[in-house]
Amino acid sequence: MLTVWAYGMVIVFMTLIMTRRLxxxxALILVPTVVGGLAGFTGELGGMMVQGITRLAPTGVMLLFAILYFAVMIDAGLFAPFVRRLVTVVHGDPVRVAVGTAVLALLVSLDGDGSTTYMITTAAMLPLYRALGMQPLVLACVTMLASGVMNILPWGGPTARAASALGVDVDAVFIPMVPVMATGIVWTLFVAYQLGMGERRRLATGDTGADGALPAASGPTGPDAAAGAWAGSTGDAAHSGRPDRLYVNALLTVALLVALMTGVLPLPVLFMLAYAVAVLINYPALEDQKALLARHAGNALAVVGLIFAAGVFTGILSGTKMVDAMANSVVTLVPPALGPYLAVVTGVLSIPFTFFISNDAFYFGVLPILAKAGEAYGLTAAEMARASLVGQPVHLLSPLVPSTFLLAGLCGVEFGEHQRFTLRWALLSALVMLLGGVTMLVIPLVGTR
Structure with missing residues (x-):
C-alpha cells in the first residue's frame, strides 16, 4: 500500500502542476500533506516537514543572497560598459554578431533569470540583426542555448531543485559540473559561429530568409537601451548606476567567483558576505537598501519559497519511506543489464522529461525515484543529480516555460518556428554536455556495483 500511496502522490502532484490547477x-505543500494524512501518518507529519525544511535551509539562504547580490550588480551597472563595447565590436559582421549574442547571453545569464537574459540580449542585439538582414531565429536560438547551459548555476533553479529533492549539498552537485558547463559554453559559441557563417553565406547570395521580411522592433533597442537596462535606468536614484564603483564591483565579483570555484567557504556564507559588502559599497544609505530589497523581493521570495515548500514534499516523501517503496518498485523493473548505467539513463531521460513536464515535476517527482534505484548499483545521489541537469537546453524550449514565449515575442518569431529551428541544436547541446560529463567522470558511465 505504501507504494500505491507513493505513486499516487507523485501522479497527483505532477497532474496538478501540468494542468496548472495548482x-x-x-502543490509542494498541500499534496504530500493530504496524501501523508490519508496514508495514516497524521501524527508524524509535522516532524517530517520540519526535518525536510531544515535540511534545505542552506540552499534557501544561498539562493536568496545570490539573487540579491546579482540584483545589486545589475542595478549598479557593472556590465553596462561591456554591453556597449560588445555592440561596437560585433557591428557589421554576421559571424561576430552571432558569437557576440552568445557571449552577451552567457554573461547576462549569470543572474539566473531567463526573462532578464532574453530582454537585455534582444534589446542589445536585435537592431544589429535587423540592420544586417539576419534572421531573428538565430538570435532566439543562440540566446536560448546560452541560457540553457547557464541554467545549471545553483541560483538558476534546476541544480537547487535536484539537490533539494535528493537531500544533498548544492556544492557537491554544482562544483563538479563546472567543467561540464564549460563544455556547454564552448559548444554554444561553436553553434553561434556556425549559424553566423550560415547567415554570412545567405546574405552574400541576397537571400532575405524564409518570409523575406524582417520583424519590427519592439520596445527600446540599441546599445543605449541595453546598457540602460543593465544600469537600472528607472529614474529612481536608489536604482541608478554606480559607474564610479565599476572596478570595485568587478573585483568583488571576480573574487566571489574564485571563492565559489575553490570552495573556501560554503556557498550560502559566500553569497551572504558578498551581498553585505556589495550593498554597502553601492547603496550605503538605509533608504536605498530598503528600496532595492523592495524592488527585488518578488523574485527572491518566489524562488526561496519554492525551496522551503520542497522541504515539506521531500520531508514527507522520505519520512514516510514512500521514496524507498517507489525505488524498490523501480529497481524490480530495471533490466539487470541496464541498471549499472542508470546515471547515463537519467541524463538521457532528463531531455524528454523536462520538456514534457515541468522542472518541479521532474526533479521532485521523478528524480528521487531514479536516484534511489541508482543506489542499488553504487550510484550516489550527487552523481544522479548531476546527470539530471543535462536536459536543460531542451527544457527551455518547452511550452511549459513562460519565458520562452517572451523570447519569441521579443524576437518577432512564431513560437513553433522557434522550436523547429532550435530543437536540433538544443538536443545536441544536451548530448554534448552528457558526453562531457561522462568523459570527465562527473557522471559515471557505470555504477560501482
Whole structure:
C-alpha cells in the first residue's frame, strides 16, 4: 500500500502542476500533506516537514543572497560598459554578431533569470540583426542555448531543485559540473559561429530568409537601451548606476567567483558576505537598501519559497519511506543489464522529461525515484543529480516555460518556428554536455556495483 500511496502522490502532484490547477509552491505543500494524512501518518507529519525544511535551509539562504547580490550588480551597472563595447565590436559582421549574442547571453545569464537574459540580449542585439538582414531565429536560438547551459548555476533553479529533492549539498552537485558547463559554453559559441557563417553565406547570395521580411522592433533597442537596462535606468536614484564603483564591483565579483570555484567557504556564507559588502559599497544609505530589497523581493521570495515548500514534499516523501517503496518498485523493473548505467539513463531521460513536464515535476517527482534505484548499483545521489541537469537546453524550449514565449515575442518569431529551428541544436547541446560529463567522470558511465 505504501507504494500505491507513493505513486499516487507523485501522479497527483505532477497532474496538478501540468494542468496548472495548482502552482508548484502550493502543490509542494498541500499534496504530500493530504496524501501523508490519508496514508495514516497524521501524527508524524509535522516532524517530517520540519526535518525536510531544515535540511534545505542552506540552499534557501544561498539562493536568496545570490539573487540579491546579482540584483545589486545589475542595478549598479557593472556590465553596462561591456554591453556597449560588445555592440561596437560585433557591428557589421554576421559571424561576430552571432558569437557576440552568445557571449552577451552567457554573461547576462549569470543572474539566473531567463526573462532578464532574453530582454537585455534582444534589446542589445536585435537592431544589429535587423540592420544586417539576419534572421531573428538565430538570435532566439543562440540566446536560448546560452541560457540553457547557464541554467545549471545553483541560483538558476534546476541544480537547487535536484539537490533539494535528493537531500544533498548544492556544492557537491554544482562544483563538479563546472567543467561540464564549460563544455556547454564552448559548444554554444561553436553553434553561434556556425549559424553566423550560415547567415554570412545567405546574405552574400541576397537571400532575405524564409518570409523575406524582417520583424519590427519592439520596445527600446540599441546599445543605449541595453546598457540602460543593465544600469537600472528607472529614474529612481536608489536604482541608478554606480559607474564610479565599476572596478570595485568587478573585483568583488571576480573574487566571489574564485571563492565559489575553490570552495573556501560554503556557498550560502559566500553569497551572504558578498551581498553585505556589495550593498554597502553601492547603496550605503538605509533608504536605498530598503528600496532595492523592495524592488527585488518578488523574485527572491518566489524562488526561496519554492525551496522551503520542497522541504515539506521531500520531508514527507522520505519520512514516510514512500521514496524507498517507489525505488524498490523501480529497481524490480530495471533490466539487470541496464541498471549499472542508470546515471547515463537519467541524463538521457532528463531531455524528454523536462520538456514534457515541468522542472518541479521532474526533479521532485521523478528524480528521487531514479536516484534511489541508482543506489542499488553504487550510484550516489550527487552523481544522479548531476546527470539530471543535462536536459536543460531542451527544457527551455518547452511550452511549459513562460519565458520562452517572451523570447519569441521579443524576437518577432512564431513560437513553433522557434522550436523547429532550435530543437536540433538544443538536443545536441544536451548530448554534448552528457558526453562531457561522462568523459570527465562527473557522471559515471557505470555504477560501482
Amino acid at each position: 502552482s508548484p509552491l502550493t
